[in-house]
Amino acid sequence: MDRNVFKIDKLPTVRRLPAYLHILRQLARCDEKFVSSAFLAEKLNIEPILVRKDFELTRVAGTPRVGYSISGLIASIEEFLGWGEDLDAILVGVGQLGASILGYRELMDFRLRILAGFDSDPEKVGTAVHGVPVFAVTRLEELLGRLRARLAILTVPSADAQNITDLLVSSGIRGIWNYTSENIVVPADVITQKEDLASGLAVLCVKMSRNMPSPL
Amino acid sequence: MDRNVFKIDKLPTVRRLPAYLHILRQLARCDEKFVSSAFLAEKLNIEPILVRKDFELTRVAGTPRVGYSISGLIASIEEFLGWGEDLDAILVGVGQLGASILGYRELMDFRLRILAGFDSDPEKVGTAVHGVPVFAVTRLEELLGRLRARLAILTVPSADAQNITDLLVSSGIRGIWNYTSENIVVPADVITQKEDLASGLAVLCVKMSRNMPSPL
DNA sequence: TATTTATCGATATTTTTTTATCGTATAGCA
DNA sequence: TGCTATACGATAAAAAAATATCGATAAATA
Numbered sequence A, B: 001m002d003r004n005v006f007k008i009d010k011l012p013t014v015r016r017l018p019a020y021l022h023i024l025r026q027l028a029r030c031d032e033k034f035v036s037s038a039f040l041a042e043k044l045n046i047e048p049i050l051v052r053k054d055f056e057l058t059r060v061a062g063t064p065r066v067g068y069s070i071s072g073l074i075a076s077i078e079e080f081l082g083w084g085e086d087l088d089a090i091l092v093g094v095g096q097l098g099a100s101i102l103g104y105r106e107l108m109d110f111r112l113r114i115l116a117g118f119d120s121d122p123e124k125v126g127t128a129v130h131g132v133p134v135f136a137v138t139r140l141e142e143l144l145g146r147l148r149a150r151l152a153i154l155t156v157p158s159a160d161a162q163n164i165t166d167l168l169v170s171s172g173i174r175g176i177w178n179y180t181s182e183n184i185v186v187p188a189d190v191i192t193q194k195e196d197l198a199s200g201l202a203v204l205c206v207k208m209s210r211n212m213p214s215p216l
Numbered sequence C: 001t002a003t004t005t006a007t008c009g010a011t012a013t014t015t016t017t018t019t020a021t022c023g024t025a026t027a028g029c030a
Numbered sequence D: 001t002g003c004t005a006t007a008c009g010a011t012a013a014a015a016a017a018a019t020a021t022c023g024a025t026a027a028a029t030a
Helices: A011-029 A037-044 A048-056 A070-081 A096-102 A105-110 A137-147 A158-170 A197-210 B011-029 B037-044 B048-056 B070-081 B096-102 B105-110 B137-147 B158-170 B197-210
Strands: A087-092 A112-119 A132-136 A151-154 A175-178 A191-194 B087-092 B112-119 B132-136 B151-154 B175-178 B191-194
Touching: A011 A037, A011 A048, A011 A070, A011 A105, A011 B197, A037 A048, A070 B197, A087 A096, A087 A137, A096 A112, A096 B096, A105 A112, A105 B197, A112 A137, A132 A137, A137 A158, A151 A158, A158 A175, A175 B197, A191 B197, A197 B011, A197 B070, A197 B105, A197 B175, A197 B191, B011 B037, B011 B048, B011 B070, B011 B105, B037 B048, B087 B096, B087 B137, B096 B112, B105 B112, B112 B137, B132 B137, B137 B158, B151 B158, B158 B175
Parallel strands: A087 A112, A087 A151, A112 A132, A151 A175, A175 A191, B087 B112, B087 B151, B112 B132, B151 B175, B175 B191
Antiparallel strands: none
């Protein structure tokens, strides 16, 4: 197998990478140098073998009796995710949820930098929310040309989701992180990721009603 | 290997149920009576066969050339998830994120009723955020006895996550919807569900860098 | 009424993901 | 130096999830 060709079909692994990254960074702050798969597994409530499997993707080799290099893992995961440098984004829909994302400091942990907010409410336009300037949605196309952000966070009311999506697409956005409850339609070359809070709640409810322990 | 012995089949199916529910309710509002697997599949960017497989869980039989009964599906899914009646919860940590969840009307779609907020900040205690009264965390145990909520939404700073979790557990909470970036530890009979925004972003970033179309 | 077409549903297959097994390498230590 | 315990890594197996196939059934239409 060609080592330069990443198998992208390991979506569950990709989903776990940020969790690894989070713990690894904590360890790095404590000046730890190495970590074992068993340690990480226990933190995440998964099996050590799964951690090792996941790390195959990072191409970082662990050493027996020592574990994996923490800095090596961090660098590799960041590179894989493209989180090594700032990830520029805009946010559309500065309502309840949008504003809280703008103020959500922990999001910055993965170098997500929100350059601008957009809203249709004239009251909000011209203000700054948590330090991020808010513009009129009508200026989206114009400003996107300058900002060069390829990623948009969509936090508009559901009713506006598709309209705004169309506008984002025609303005050249390449990825949309969709927080609305609508399933938006985009051309094939635009990526969308729906963040569905309800699905987590569904899992929680079902598990509670079955009274099951809760590994991931 | 003392981990969960019980198996909950079909977690991916459970995760999709709220999305089905959302569309079904929209259709019901438009007085539609029947829906086909193909229709739902297209809305959700999945295959019709997967929809039919998922619906096996609901035990609602479809009829050829007509589709499934919308009201039947809604009732069955709601029953399966326990979303037919109000789901009482409390929220701990009325910060940015916590406040926005309290004000997030669309959450109510699944009958989640947040009875009270808790915070350690004396400035917030005694106020009401989006109509939800905020109490001191020190009163958590006392008030939980009266409120009879079994579910807690955890939106405290990461540093406090485990402490508050311990408090919730000793106060009798059965399920914790964890929005912090910490992996909290709970006894086996308490369910936790970690809502990891970063994992969605990771998938989005990887897909964007590979420029893949975006199903699921 | 016969024909056509859409759509379900049972069964089988493939793919993906997780877990198990076991050999191997390495650090620590006598 | 040689022994031992630990933790990785390759391979294999199992489990879970998604997809394919195709017959059956019901509605629409001629």
